[in-house]
Amino acid sequence: xxxxxxxxxxxxxxxxxxxxxxxxxxxxxxxxxxxxxxxxxxxxxxxxxxxxxxxxxxxxxxxxxxxxxxxxxxxxxxxxxxxxxxxxxxxxxxxxxxxxxxxxxxxxxxxxxxxxxxxxxxxxxxxxxxxxxxxxxxxxxxxxxxxxxxxxxxxxxxxxxxxxxxxxxxxxxxxxxxxxxxxxxxxxxxxxxxxxxxxxxxxxxxxxxxxxxxxxxxxxxxxxxxxxxxxxxxxxxxxxxxxxxxxxxxxxxxxxxxxxxxxxxxxxxxxxxxxxxxxxxxxxxxxxxxxxxxxxxxxxxxxxxxxxxxxxxxxxxxxxxxxxxxxxxxxxxxxxxxxxxxxxxxxxxxxxxxxxxxxxxxxxxxxxxxxxxxxxxxxxxxxxxxxxxxxxxxxxxxxxxxxxxxxxxxxxxxxxxxxxxxxxxxxxxxxxxxxxxxxxxxxxxxxxxxxxxxxxxxxxx
Amino acid sequence: xxxxxxxxxxxxxxxxxxxxxxxxxxxxxxxxxxxxxxxxxxxxxxxxxxxxxxxxxxxxxxxxxxxxxxxxxxxxxxxxxxxxxxxxxxxxxxxxxxxxxxxxxxxxxxxxxxxxxxxxxxxxxxxxxxxxxxxxxxxxxxxxxxxxxxxxxxxxxxxxxxxxxxxxxxxxxxxxxxxxxxxxxxxxxxxxxxxxxxxxxxxxxxxxxxxxxxxxxxxxxxxxxxxxxxxxxxxxxxxxxxxxxxxxxxxxxxxxxxxxxxxxxxxxxxxxxxxxxxxxxxxxxxxxxxxxxxxxxxxxxxxxxxxxxxxxxxxxxxxxxxxxxxxxxxxxxxxxxxxxxxxxxxxxxxxxxxxxxxxxxxxxxxxxxxxxxxxxxxxxxxxxxxxxxxxxxxxxxxxxxxxxxxxxxxxxxxxxxxxxxxxxxxxxxxxxxxxxxxxxxxxxxxxxxxxxxxxxxxxxx
Numbered sequence: 001x002x003x004x005x006x007x008x009x010x011x012x013x014x015x016x017x018x019x020x021x022x023x024x025x026x027x028x029x030x031x032x033x034x035x036x037x038x039x040x041x042x043x044x045x046x047x048x049x050x051x052x053x054x055x056x057x058x059x060x061x062x063x064x065x066x067x068x069x070x071x072x073x074x075x076x077x078x079x080x081x082x083x084x085x086x087x088x089x090x091x092x093x094x095x096x097x098x099x100x101x102x103x104x105x106x107x108x109x110x111x112x113x114x115x116x117x118x119x120x121x122x123x124x125x126x127x128x129x130x131x132x133x134x135x136x137x138x139x140x141x142x143x144x145x146x147x148x149x150x151x152x153x154x155x156x157x158x159x160x161x162x163x164x165x166x167x168x169x170x171x172x173x174x175x176x177x178x179x180x181x182x183x184x185x186x187x188x189x190x191x192x193x194x195x196x197x198x199x200x201x202x203x204x205x206x207x208x209x210x211x212x213x214x215x216x217x218x219x220x221x222x223x224x225x226x227x228x229x230x231x232x233x234x235x236x237x238x239x240x241x242x243x244x245x246x247x248x249x250x251x252x253x254x255x256x257x258x259x260x261x262x263x264x265x266x267x268x269x270x271x272x273x274x275x276x277x278x279x280x281x282x283x284x285x286x287x288x289x290x291x292x293x294x295x296x297x298x299x300x301x302x303x304x305x306x307x308x309x310x311x312x313x314x315x316x317x318x319x320x321x322x323x324x325x326x327x328x329x330x331x332x333x334x335x336x337x338x339x340x341x342x343x344x345x346x347x348x349x350x351x352x353x354x355x356x357x358x359x360x361x362x363x364x365x366x367x368x369x370x371x372x373x374x375x376x377x378x379x380x381x382x383x384x385x386x387x388x389x390x391x392x393x394x395x396x397x398x399x400x401x402x403x404x405x406x407x408x409x410x411x412x413x414x415x416x417x418x419x420x421x422x423x424x425x426x427x428x429x430x431x432x433x434x435x436x437x438x439x440x441x442x443x444x445x446x447x448x449x450x451x452x453x454x455x456x457x458x459x460x461x
Numbered sequence: 462x463x464x465x466x467x468x469x470x471x472x473x474x475x476x477x478x479x480x481x482x483x484x485x486x487x488x489x490x491x492x493x494x495x496x497x498x499x500x501x502x503x504x505x506x507x508x509x510x511x512x513x514x515x516x517x518x519x520x521x522x523x524x525x526x527x528x529x530x531x532x533x534x535x536x537x538x539x540x541x542x543x544x545x546x547x548x549x550x551x552x553x554x555x556x557x558x559x560x561x562x563x564x565x566x567x568x569x570x571x572x573x574x575x576x577x578x579x580x581x582x583x584x585x586x587x588x589x590x591x592x593x594x595x596x597x598x599x600x601x602x603x604x605x606x607x608x609x610x611x612x613x614x615x616x617x618x619x620x621x622x623x624x625x626x627x628x629x630x631x632x633x634x635x636x637x638x639x640x641x642x643x644x645x646x647x648x649x650x651x652x653x654x655x656x657x658x659x660x661x662x663x664x665x666x667x668x669x670x671x672x673x674x675x676x677x678x679x680x681x682x683x684x685x686x687x688x689x690x691x692x693x694x695x696x697x698x699x700x701x702x703x704x705x706x707x708x709x710x711x712x713x714x715x716x717x718x719x720x721x722x723x724x725x726x727x728x729x730x731x732x733x734x735x736x737x738x739x740x741x742x743x744x745x746x747x748x749x750x751x752x753x754x755x756x757x758x759x760x761x762x763x764x765x766x767x768x769x770x771x772x773x774x775x776x777x778x779x780x781x782x783x784x785x786x787x788x789x790x791x792x793x794x795x796x797x798x799x800x801x802x803x804x805x806x807x808x809x810x811x812x813x814x815x816x817x818x819x820x821x822x823x824x825x826x827x828x829x830x831x832x833x834x835x836x837x838x839x840x841x842x843x844x845x846x847x848x849x850x851x852x853x854x855x856x857x858x859x860x861x862x863x864x865x866x867x868x869x870x871x872x873x874x875x876x877x878x879x880x881x882x883x884x885x886x887x888x889x890x891x892x893x894x895x896x897x898x899x900x901x902x903x904x905x906x907x908x909x910x911x912x913x914x915x916x917x918x919x920x921x922x
Contacts, residue, residue: 033780094782162780203683207781216745217561218896222664222866225768225796226751226760228741232769232791233700233750240701243694280689284677286821289694290687299687307686308693309784310775315792319494319623320668320829321555322794322866323770323895330693331776333783335686360747368781405683405783434784435679 003145004457010140011449018136018449019110019119019442021051025090025128026108026121032067032091033162041067041158044090048156055139056147057154062174064166067091067158071177074138076151082459083151085180085419087409088131088187089160092123093434100436110442118439126433129440130186130425131156133448140453149460153180157409160187163207163369164408171416182382183413184455186448188425191272191399193441196390196451198383199423200376201301201402202410204336206346207368210235210353211329214361218314219324229358231328232313238356239330242306247291249306249334251352257339261302269297272399282429301402305335331368335404342370371408377420382459386422389454393447424455464606465918471601472910479597479910480571480580480903482512486551486589487569487582493528493552494623502528502619505551509617516600517608518615523635525627528552528619532638535599537612543920544612546641546880548870549592549648550621553584554895561897571903578903587894590901591647591886592617594909598917601910610921614641618870621648624668624830625869632877643843644874645916647909649886652733652860654902657851657912659844660884661837662762662863663871665797667807668829671696671814672790675822679775680785690819692789693774699817700791703767708752710767710795712813718800722763730758733860743890762863766796792829796865803831832869838881843920847883850915854908885916 011018030044031037045061045068052059052072059072070090076083095105103109108121119129134154141148155178159166171178188199212231219228244250276288276296290299299305313328315321334345346367353363377383383400390398403423413419426444427433472479491505492498506522506529513520513533520533531551537544556566564570569582580590595615602609616639620627632639649660673692680689705711737749737757751760760766774789776782795806807828814824838844844861851859864884871882887905888894 033782034778094776094778096776096778161782205683205783207783209781214746215741217893217898219744220866220895221766221768221770221794222666222796222864223761223890223894224744225794225865226764226766227737227749227757228744228746229748229750230769232772233704236697236700236769236772239694239697276688280676280821283680283685283689284821285675285689287690287819288688289690289819296688300684303687305682305687307682307783307785308691308697308775309682309782310777310786311693311697311772311789312774312777314769314771315555315557316771316773317495317555317557320670320792320794321494321622321770321895322666322668322768324768325771328772331781333682333686333781335683358748358750360741360745403683404686404688405681429684432678433684434681434782437678 003149004454006144007140007453008450010144011136011453014140015446018132019445022119022129022132022445023108025132026123027106029106030091030158031094032159034094038067041091045070045158048090051135052154055135055142064170066166069158069170070154070156072154074148074152077147077149081151083153083180084459085153085155085178085183086134087155087157087183087185088134089127089157090131091158091161092126092128093161095122095436097436102437105438113439117442119442119445120437120439122438124438124440125427125431126438127160127187129445130427130448133426133445134184134186134452136449137452137456141456149456153178165369167409167412171412175417179417180419183419183421185407185410185421185423186425187407188403188423189427189429191401193428194395196394196398197401198387198390198398199403200400202374203404203406204340204342204371204373205406205408206334206336206342206370208332208346208349209329209366209368210332211327211364212361213327213364215324215326218326221322221324224324228324229361230324231361232325234356234358234361235313235328235330238353239308241356247289249304251348253348254304254345256344257341258304259338261298266298269301270295272297300404302337304337304340307333307335309333335406337373340373342372346370371406371411374411374414376410376423380420382422385458386424386455389458390424390451393451393454424451426451464610465915467605468601468914469911471605472597472914475601476907479593483580483590483593483906484569486593487584488567490567491552491619492555493620495555499528502552506531506619509551512596513615516596516603525631527627530619530631531615531617533615535609535613538608538610542612544614544641545920546614546616546639546644547595548616548618548644548646549595550588550618551592552619552622553587553589554622556583556897558897563898566899574900579900580903580906581898581900583899585899586888586892586901587899588621588648590906591888591909594887594906595645595647595913597910598913601914602917610917614639626830628870628873632873636878640878641880644880644882646868646871646882646884647886648868649864649884650888650890652862654889655856657855657859658862659848659851659859660864661861663835664865664867665801665803665832665834666867666869667795667797667803667831669793669807669810670790670827670829671793672788672825673822674788674825676785676787679787682783682785685785689785690822691785692822693786695817695819695822696772696774696789696791699814700769702817708750710765712809714809715765715806717805718802719765720799722759727759730762731756733758761865763798765798765801768794768796770794796867798834799836801834803833807831830869832867832872835872835875837884841881843883846919847885847916850919851885851912854912854915885912887912
């Protein structure tokens with residue numbers, strides 16, 4: 001009998017208790033981007049350390065300039081066993097607007113929605129639910145066999161949703177401790193409910209916040225309208241200028257380093273049968289907003305974007321105020337692909353803004369993190385083992401896909417620690433991560449644990 | 462000896478007490494646009510009624526669908542005395558952002574700023590301080606002569622800062638009661654600290670709020686960026702399209718009814734020596750934002766505008782959130798001149814927005830009041846008497862000027878009650894009405910009272 005089967009049985013038997021543990025972590029309001037929740041972030045890190053100790057990890061909370069890291073080590077069965085570094089993040093997105101949540105975002109529960117049992121709450125999918133699939137797989141291995149099949153190092157970050165400012169210094173300072181044969185990252189999704197996926201391409205990210213300053217005070221639009229600069233008008237012009245009529249980004253040099261996707265890859269994506277109507281129909285839309293003449297999968301997987309994530313200025317309350325604001329601001333992000341250089345794009349964007357500024361106004365820039373895009377190998381032994389392990393667990397065989405979002409850690413592992421990453425996750429498109437009413441399928445959490453148990457078994461051989 | 466001089470002396474003697482009365486009114490947080498302050502608006506109306514009764518007015522709070530009106534009647538010296546209707550408004554603008562106020566907006570005080578004694582607080586100028594100049598002039602006439610020199614009806618509104626939704630129904634229902642020989646309105650400004658002004662042209666106003674709806678939920682910009690419609694991008698494009706490179710508004714038909722200002726009038730404005738540098742320099746700016754090739758006074762007095770008063774969408778908190786919002790909204794106002802038709806412009810604007818909407822998005826419109834522009838006579842007997850009375854009080858002779866803001870009541874008085882209006886006020890450009898740190902010069906409040914005493918005397922003869 002294989003070593004794996006009793007581990008899978010243990011996962012099944014222990015599943016209700018694993019849900020209770022996840023709920024404990026989900027109740028902690030670890031919103032990293034809002035300083036009001038600093039203590040909650042530390043509490044989440046401490047919760048994880050306590051839990052990891054029960055599995056025999058040598059685990060600790062590690063201070064940084066921002067929110068702390070969690071690091072845990074498990075020796076594995078023998079000194080020559082493979083060594084994997086598993087990464088996840090315990091911080092979550094803000095929950096506003098709270099009024100749109102059906103259930104309390106920090107009072108997790110299991111409920112049935114449209115015939116599917118789901119775990120509700122902020123972080124249930126991104127990324128607490130996902131990281132706990134791996135922790136629970138380790139727990140069952142330990143309980144059945146007294147050890148893990150590999151040497152395992154865990155790294156849980158608390159700043160993933162706020163640009164990871166402490167990550168580089170931490171990796172640099174602890175490179176020897178963290179270096180493993182390869183990394184495993186659980187922050188991605190499945191192709192659909194039945195089909196697991198390994199993600200092999202990731203878009204990069206540049207985040208910028210701009211504030212246009214005009215008059216030195218708010219003005220009455222009756223007294224000054226038509227004469228004084230209006231920062232909302234200036235901001236709208238800048239944002240509107242950033243795309244042309246074909247959906248291309250107009251910032252000079254923006255497409256430097258962008259490659260055309262090979263026809264063979266595009267064909268494999270087209271074969272998935274994903275139309276714009278199907279993809280966008282899930283969220284009540286139908287017309288792709290990006291570059292014309294490209295499929296929706298190419299748009300989200302292989303093309304760069306400029307998106308506006310927030311805008312603010314003037315009177316935003318109920319009713320009306322005839323004011324010309326003294327300032328207006330916007331949060332803007334660029335998704336990068338292939339060899340686009342994040343810092344060149346940041347500089348080109350800033351020049352683009354400056355050029356459009358009236359002589360009597362000024363702009364303030366704020367940097368919100370950034371990272372280049374990444375292409376991972378399609379065919380390493382680890383990828384092949386993982387693909388087979390996933391295909392054993394789920395109804396349909398695993399797919400190799402690209403991903404629209406960025407996971408900067410993957411680039412850092414490659415560049416700073418010399419490790420490739422295996423990106424496997426069990427999120428679904430309808431998980432509403434970053435939105436009200438985030439959920440994680442109970443099946444994702446359960447079969448996710450079983451998937452990691454299988455992958456650990458496969459890569460240990 | 463004239464009847465006037467003892468009244469002016471009484472104003473001087475009673476000035477400190479008049480300040481205390483004004484402070485009582487300023488302490489009431491009568492913000493009409495925010496439903497949270499509904500009770501305060503009523504309190505301000507009740508305060509005024511109590512005060513008017515002490516001057517012998519037959520005064521009452523009059524309920525409407527919104528905030529109440531105050532109406533007061535004083536018979537005057539004889540049945541054939543002239544009858545004036547005086548209008549002011551007791552509601553005030555919101556105070557946000559509160560953090561920018563040096564003093565509590567609702568704890569009025571007198572203090573010296575740059576060598577000038579000023580009254581601080583929200584409404585100190587717009588319009589509580591202004592309307593009380595007239596009430597105090599009446600009080601001194603009454604205390605010296607036992608009556609007023611004219612028959613006086615007072616109408617104080619509580620919704621001027623929120624589009625005056627109850628005004629039309631109220632004027633219509635009470636036309637007989639409110640009709641007078643002419644109206645006096647105190648909601649305008651001086652030319653400068655030494656030069657009083659009568660305002661003879663007013664821009665009209667159309668207020669609109671638009672909300673662009675895209676996906677049915679907030680989306681992760683990594684998963685959906687480049688594919689899903691972004692309502693901030695759509696909104697920015699609509700706003701940016703509304704002006705061309707010469708500063709003209711591009712909405713089709715927008716300039717219908719706009720007339721060129723006669724050369725003679727433009728020359729009289731040019732003779733005032735007001736440059737763009739001087740006008741905008743007061744608020745830290747220097748470059749006129751409106752139509753190129755026109756003087757700054759023409760821009761604010763005689764040209765129509767489209768201004769953006771507020772914008773909101775996506776994540777506006779600290780830090781960054783990689784979200785594509787489900788909606789974004791803006792508050793937009795148009796200042797109208799001459800014969801521009803408010804409802805035609807509202808319809809043209811809405812069509813302009815609809816045309817720019819992707820097929821899978823929708824827009825929601827909200828109307829925020831509106832009124833046509835108004836041109837008043839330059840040379841009626843009342844205007845001439847008022848001009849002389851003002852010139853007697855102030856260091857420099859009174860000017861006839863235009864005004865950038867709108868006072869819809871003036872059009873209503875003309876169209877619904879058949880009355881011309883005399884627009885006299887003592888506000889100054891640096892009063893910061895609608896902004897943090899609103900103030901009213903002590904001299905405006907004092908000489909304003911004396912000015913009304915003189916005008917009442919002049920028009921009674």
